[in-house]
Every structure is written in structure tokens, then in C-alpha cells.
Amino acid sequence: MLKVQIDTRSKSYPVYIGDHLLSRMGPVLKNHLDARAILVVSDAHVAHLYAGRCWETLRQAGYRVELAEIAGGEPHKSLESATGLYDRAIAAGLHRGDAVLALGGGITGDLAGFVAATYLRGISFVQVPTTLLAMVDSSVGGKVAVNHPRGKNLIGAFYQPDAVFADTAVLQTLPEREFYAGLAEVVKCGLIGDPGLFLRLEALSRRSREGEKKVLDPSGLLVKKLIARAILLKRNVVCQDEREEDLRRVLNLGHTFGHALETSTGYTHYLHGEAVAWGLALAARLARRLNLLQELDEQRIIRIVRWLGPPAAPGFLTRDSLLEALQFDKKREGVDSIFVLPLRIGRVSFFRSPPLDALQATFDDFLQGRLA
Ligand SMILES: NC(=O)c1ccc[n+]([C@@H]2O[C@H](COP(=O)([O-])OP(=O)(O)OC[C@H]3O[C@@H](n4cnc5c(N)ncnc54)[C@H](O)[C@@H]3O)[C@@H](O)[C@H]2O)c1
Structure with a gap:
């Protein structure tokens, strides 16, 4: 079992990475959580696969366990679903000292x-991520949120968990498409500050024949190491800037474009990680156009994104709708839009409001299949 310790200003907590943690985390959790009752939250699909094991180990460790199933999918990451969970927490008599555990x-x-973060002004929280994306990204760093009809993650908080258990054995049941979407966030970490990690992924991508991806055993040692490296990178950033006042924005590499892709396709065409994958390629192309990135590195980034295999742009997508979606992101910033752009593999920089013609040309390259 690998362990990465995260020390932020608000909380210190461990991230455990290993096989079959799900059925043996109860006693380990006892070292981190002084709760009597735990509300396990899981979407119906994950609950069906894994809630039993989770319930068993927690119960054996002496916790009273309640299971709350939620509907899966982005539209259900809502205030309405949160209200349903508050109802469950109240009905289960959850007190200040108790905990919520996210399994999914x-x-x-x-x-x-x-x-x-909000029930009784905040109770303990444990993350048991079951997708690669959640293991390397969303379960670490303390960003929690629900969506608003006007936009994603508009209502939320910075709220660190008390412990994270990334059980790589569960990745065996994760659809391949979801796995490679999650890998985009690992590529992102390599690009931001771990060139060795990028090289490793590049070597893997070269080992697979055209169109073939199955070179990674989802629960093999290599994947555990990739997860740990990505988490270490994120830790180093988050520990310096927990609330995204400055440095943490580097983690948004690929996300400004990625959000525009997600918004303008109504969150139905791309998985989040796939939109981020294209976002990395678009950031590379824009950086190249602005002469910030050498052609060779641009090509390496685009090649690895192609290996991840995000779907091509749908026919209805237009340059104008993408530019409009970027405008909304800009409003959220309250200032000029800030792009994180790669300068070379392992180094990025902030770039304010790139010229419109460079953005237009970058989107045209994407829409006309010229990101190759
Ligand atoms: N908080 C953060 O810092 C942060 C960072 C990145 C992304 N996010 C958010 O994460 C969300 C996307 O997360 P996601 O990609 O994990 O999506 P998800 O939670 O919808 O999971 C994807 C699908 O995989 C299924 N699944 C999960 N684990 C499985 C397993 N082991 N075996 C089989 N099926 C499994 C789920 O039922 C679901 O259908 C977005 O809402 C995004 O905004 C948050």
C-alpha cells in the first residue's frame, strides 16, 4: 500500500493507494476518524458493486453505517440531491462528531x-474514490461543489477530507472509456510539473499499436505509481495555495478549454476527462500559436491526447458557441480570462486574454480536425 500525506493549512490527511482497501479500510479509518455513525453516499451503480464490502468493514470496525444512494450523472450533482442527503443525515441522527463517506x-x-461541509456547519468527511479521475484529482485537494442551472460547480466550498482510500482493484470494473478519461488528469500533472511522469505515459502510448490502448493493467503496480505521482504533484500545489488564490490555478491547465467544450455540448458528448484531454491539446496549439511552446513539444502533447482517444467534435459544435462558452468562464473569473499554457513539458505559465484571432484559429484547428 502506498501512502501520500497531504498537509494543508486547514487539515492534514493521508491518501492510501492500494488493492482491496475497500474491504479492509475500517480498522485503518479508526486511526483517523472518531465518529460513531457514517453516512455512506454512493451512486446506484457503484453501490450495487461495492457498498456491501464498504459497509461490512466499517461495521466490523464498530461504526454505525447508513447507506444513501444517489442518482448518477452531472444533472444530479445538485442542491436538490444535497437536500435529499441532508434529509437522510437528519433521519439517521448524524451528529457533529459523525461522518459522511463518499464511495464513487x-x-x-x-x-x-x-x-x-455544510451539514451542521461541517462534519467529518472520507473519500473513497472509485474512478481514476476521482483518485488522481477530485478526491484530493478539498474542492467540493454542486452545480447550478447556470453553470457547473457554482455552489461549493473548500473542505478537506479526513482520509482518502484509493482502492485500485475497483478500477477493474471501470469502463475503459472512463479510465482513459481519468488518465488525462495524470497527463495534465506531468505537463504542469513532472516531466518524468509525462515521459512514462509517452512511453506507454508508444507501446500500443494504432487505436489500441490496453497497455495498462488498471490495478497493476504501474497504475498505483502513476496515481501516487499525480497526487504528489497536486499536493505540492495545494499545500502552497489551498484556496486557489494564485498558484493552484496551474491545475486548471486544459480546463478553460475543457469547460468550454463541456458547456457548449450540454455535458452530454464528452466525459469531463475527455474534455480536459482536448483542452490540453488546445492549450498546446494556442501556446504554439503565441510562440510560447516549441513545435516538437506541441506535437508530443497532441500525440498523447490522441492516444487517450477523446471523441471528435460533434457536427453541431461551432467556433462561436465555443467562444461564447469561454466568455462565461471569463465572467466567473471577474477579470480577464486567465489561461494556463504549457511552455515546455513540465512547465506552464499564466497568460491573460490571448488575442481573439489566435483563439479563433485554435478552435478552427480543433473543429476541422487539424489537431494532429
Ligand atoms: N473536486 C474537484 O477537485 C474535481 C476535480 C475534477 C473533477 N471533478 C468533478 O468530478 C466529476 C466527474 O467525476 P467522474 O469522472 O469520476 O464521474 P462519475 O462520478 O460520474 O463516475 C463516472 C461513472 O463511472 C461509474 N463508476 C464509478 N466507479 C466505478 C467503478 N469502479 N466501476 C464501474 N463503474 C464505476 C459511475 O457510476 C459513473 O457512471 C465532475 O462533476 C467534475 O466536475 C471535481
Whole structure:
């Protein structure tokens, strides 16, 4: 079992990475959580697969366990779902000293974390991520949120968990598409500040033949190491800037474009990680256009994104709708839009309001299949 310790100003907590943690985390949790009752939150699909094991180990460790199933999918990461969970917490008699445990992907983690942060002004919170994306990204760093009809993650908090258990054995049942979408966040970490991690992924991508991805055993040692490296990178950033006042924004590499892709396709065409994957390629192309990035590095980034295999742009997507979606992101910033752009593999920088013609040309390249 690997362990990464996260020390932020508001909380210190461990992230455990290993196989079959789900059925043996109860006694370990006892060292971190002084609760009597735990509300386990899980979407119906994950609950069906894994809630039994989780329930068993927690009960054996002496916790009173309540299971709350939520509907999966982005539309259900909502205040309405949060209200349903408050009802369950009240009905279960959860007190200040008790806990919420998120068993699932990023949607479950964000929603359950939001409930933990706000119920009785905040109770303990444990993350048991079951997607690769949630293991390397959403379960670490303390961002929790629900969506508002006007936009994603508009209502939320910074609220660190008390412990994270990333059980890589559960990745065996994760659909391959979800796995490679999550890997985009690992590529992102390599690009931001771990060139060795990027090289490792690049070597893997070269080992697979055209169109073939199955070179990674989801619960093998290599994947555990990739997860740990990505978490270490995130830790180093989050520990310096927990509330995204400055440095933490580097983690948004690929996300400004990614959010525009998600918004303008109504959150139906791309998985979050797939939109981020294209976002990395778009950031590379824009950086190249602005002469910030050498062509060779641009090509390496685009090649690895192609290996991840996000779906091509749908026919209805237009340059104008993408630019409009970027405008909304800009309003959220309250200032000029800030892009995180790669300068080379392992180094990024902030760039304020790039020229419109460079943005237009970058989107045209994407829409006309010229990101190759
Ligand atoms: N808080 C943060 O810092 C942060 C960072 C990145 C993304 N996010 C959020 O995360 C969300 C996306 O998370 P996600 O990609 O994990 O999506 P998700 O939670 O919807 O999970 C994806 C799908 O995989 C299924 N699933 C989960 N684990 C499984 C397993 N082990 N086996 C089989 N099926 C499994 C789920 O039922 C679901 O259908 C978005 O809402 C995004 O905004 C948050």
C-alpha cells in the first residue's frame, strides 16, 4: 500500500493507494476518524458493486453505517440531491462528531463533500474514490461543489477530507472509456510539473499499436505509481495555495478549454476527462500559436491526447458557441480570462486574454480536425 500525506493549512490527511482497501479500510479509518455513525453516499451503480464490502468493514470496525444512494450523472450533482442527503443525515441522527463517506466517482465525491461541509456547519468527511479521475484529482485537494442551472460547480466550498482510500482493484470494473478519461488528469500533472511522469505515459502510448490502448493493467503496480505521482504533484500545489488564490490555478491547465467544450455540448458528448484531454491539446496549439511552446513539444502533447482517444467534435459544435462558452468562464473569473499554457513539458505559465484571432484559429484547428 502506498501512502501520500497531504498537509494543508486547514487539515492534514493521508491518501492510501492500494488493492482491496475497500474491504479492509475500517480498522485503518479508526486511526483517523472518531465518529460513531457514517453516512455512506454512493451512486446506484457503484453501490450495487461495492457498498456491501464498504459497509461490512466499517461495521466490523464498530461504526454505525447508513447507506444513501444517489442518482448518477452531472444533472444530479445538485442542491436538490444535497437536500435529499441532508434529509437522510437528519433521519439517521448524524451528529457533529459523525461522518459522511463518499464511495464513487467525482460526482459522488463533490456532492457528498458539499453535504459534509455544510451539514451542521461541517462534519467529518472520507473519500473513497472509485474512478481514476476521482483518485488522481477530485478526491484530493478539498474542492467540493454542486452545480447550478447556470453553470457547473457554482455552489461549493473548500473542505478537506479526513482520509482518502484509493482502492485500485475497483478500477477493474471501470469502463475503459472512463479510465482513459481519468488518465488525462495524470497527463495534465506531468505537463504542469513532472516531466518524468509525462515521459512514462509517452512511453506507454508508444507501446500500443494504432487505436489500441490496453497497455495498462488498471490495478497493476504501474497504475498505483502513476496515481501516487499525480497526487504528489497536486499536493505540492495545494499545500502552497489551498484556496486557489494564485498558484493552484496551474491545475486548471486544459480546463478553460475543457469547460468550454463541456458547456457548449450540454455535458452530454464528452466525459469531463475527455474534455480536459482536448483542452490540453488546445492549450498546446494556442501556446504554439503565441510562440510560447516549441513545435516538437506541441506535437508530443497532441500525440498523447490522441492516444487517450477523446471523441471528435460533434457536427453541431461551432467556433462561436465555443467562444461564447469561454466568455462565461471569463465572467466567473471577474477579470480577464486567465489561461494556463504549457511552455515546455513540465512547465506552464499564466497568460491573460490571448488575442481573439489566435483563439479563433485554435478552435478552427480543433473543429476541422487539424489537431494532429
Ligand atoms: N473536486 C474537484 O477537485 C474535481 C476535480 C475534477 C473533477 N471533478 C468533478 O468530478 C466529476 C466527474 O467525476 P467522474 O469522472 O469520476 O464521474 P462519475 O462520478 O460520474 O463516475 C463516472 C461513472 O463511472 C461509474 N463508476 C464509478 N466507479 C466505478 C467503478 N469502479 N466501476 C464501474 N463503474 C464505476 C459511475 O457510476 C459513473 O457512471 C465532475 O462533476 C467534475 O466536475 C471535481
